[in-house]
Amino acid sequence: MGLSSHLPSPRGVMRAVTSRSGTDRPHWAARIEDVKNSVVSGVLRRLRWDLRLQPFHGLGSGGRVHVLAKVLYASPGTPADFHDQPVHDMRTMAVRGWRNFAGQVAPHSTVHVLLGDHEFTVRADRSGIVDAHLEVSLPPGHHQAVLWTVPGNEVTADITVVPPEAEVGLISDIDDTVMVTWLPRPLLAFWNAFVVHQSSRQVVPGMPMLYQRLAREHPAMPVVYLSTGAWNVFPVLKRFLYRNGYPDGPLLLTDWGPTNTGFFRSGPEHKHRALAQLAAEFPTMRWILVGDDGQHDPSIYAEFAERHPELVDSVLIRRLTEPEQLLAHGSRRPRDSSPHYGGTPLTLTAPDGHGLLSALQRTGRIRS
The missing domain is CATH 3.40.50.1000 (HAD superfamily/HAD-like)
Structure with a gap:
């Protein structure tokens, strides 16, 4: 999408942590999965595979916004907006069903989020999921958050901010x-x-x-x-x-x-x-x-x-x-x-x- 050259200068860079970072010791099957993800991720990095973000639709109130996304590896040359297609695009939607299950997640990746003129830094969990509640005030209505791991792979995530009069x-x-x-x-x-x-x-x-x-x-x-x-x-x-x-x-x-x-x-x-x-x-x-x-x-x-x-x-x-x-x-x-x-x-x-x-x-x- 090439948004890196157009990102506004934020008033301040804020840090946020995901809400999914539990401290309990994972089940043995989860530990095996963690080892698999670590080994496969290392191989893909050596093969110069890139990180790509799959954005999800988020929800916000007057002072907080819930941002959701997934971080995955993609082969070199895969467009940054591979997952960021219009919902009415039938061809891309038909492909991504099985590809999402076959893809390799990137656990614990650092993700940057731009909401309005505020920038946040969050981390994905062990499954590559970004699930963050960010303190930021946005007017009611439809917004788009810009997410990226490195400049050049920005994607946009829809955000619905609920009006205060909603009962x-x-x-x-x-x-x-x-x-x-x-x-x-x-x-x-x-x-x-x-x-x-x-x-x-x-x-x-x-x-x-x-x-x-x-x-x-x-x-x-x-x-x-x-x-x-x-x-x-x-x-x-x-x-x-x-x-x-x-x-x-x-x-x-x-x-x-x-x-x-x-x-x-x-x-x-x-x-x-x-x-x-x-x-x-x-x-x-x-x-x-x-x-x-x-x-x-x-x-x-x-x-x-x-x-x-x-x-x-x-x-x-x-x-x-x-x-x-x-x-x-x-x-x-x-x-x-x-x-x-x-x-x-x-x-x-x-x-x-x-x-x-x-x-x-x-x-x-x-x-x-």
């Missing part, structure tokens, strides 16, 4: 809530990695219309997609949401691979942690929580509502069909049956977006 926000699950793949959960990672065409995924009927109506009802409403999917499939999911008319917004996904505690990270723990962070970032925001009853969404939302009843506007749960329940967890019945919602927020269930929209209209939350 209601939307948090949505992805798999089986806005998108149906009709595959057992253990195969979802493979499916998302290698099957990237629009026709391969089914939109849940009525869900785009429901989200658009909610956005019209609450014009300042931020939309956050919270999923246990891996960051590797960010471009594929972003394109799916765009092509099916869902409101734009940040995606909060997870790392791929072993963690401090086991071979795979805990999906419920990821969602609990993300909800807690959003509650801390937006202490006056009332959230519409949307999920499905095929996994743990009802109990996760119930626990959040019990802890923060003042922050929950309503809970909308899509009821899966029996075949979908079987694929989701091996039983015909919902995994979480009738969880208790602290503070008794409005809780509605329906098989699709049309039913949820009708239920909201009957309650008066959305005008008919």
Whole structure:
């Protein structure tokens, strides 16, 4: 992109650390992965491979901005904006599904971030993920952060700064809530990695219309997609949401691979942690929580509502069909049956977006 010659002179260079730097001793599988990453990284450096950044959509409030990205190695000559393509570019999005899983991450890399006229220095974690909360004031609306490891490989990351007048926000699950793949959960990672065409995924009927109506009802409403999917499939999911008319917004996904505690990270723990962070970032925001009853969404939302009843506007749960329940967890019945919602927020269930929209209209939350 060649932005290095056009970067404004910052008023001051600030340092920030990522929020993912845990001190617990990693699981043995994670330690093996660390050794592999170290050895492969050394080989690629000797072959003069370059560092490249994959930016993700970030979210901000009046005084803090959440910046997300991934640092990877790329062969010499790979464009700096290899991952920084328009979401509507179908050809690049089709390639990047499998390539993101095959790429080599660059752990603990130093990354520079320019937001407005403030420059920050952050570090990626052991998985090459930059997950940083930066103290900076930006006006409400759409912004772009400039990220680079060395001059010449700059990329831009979208940042949505929520206006202070926003009173209601939307948090949505992805798999089986806005998108149906009709595959057992253990195969979802493979499916998302290698099957990237629009026709391969089914939109849940009525869900785009429901989200658009909610956005019209609450014009300042931020939309956050919270999923246990891996960051590797960010471009594929972003394109799916765009092509099916869902409101734009940040995606909060997870790392791929072993963690401090086991071979795979805990999906419920990821969602609990993300909800807690959003509650801390937006202490006056009332959230519409949307999920499905095929996994743990009802109990996760119930626990959040019990802890923060003042922050929950309503809970909308899509009821899966029996075949979908079987694929989701091996039983015909919902995994979480009738969880208790602290503070008794409005809780509605329906098989699709049309039913949820009708239920909201009957309650008066959305005008008919």
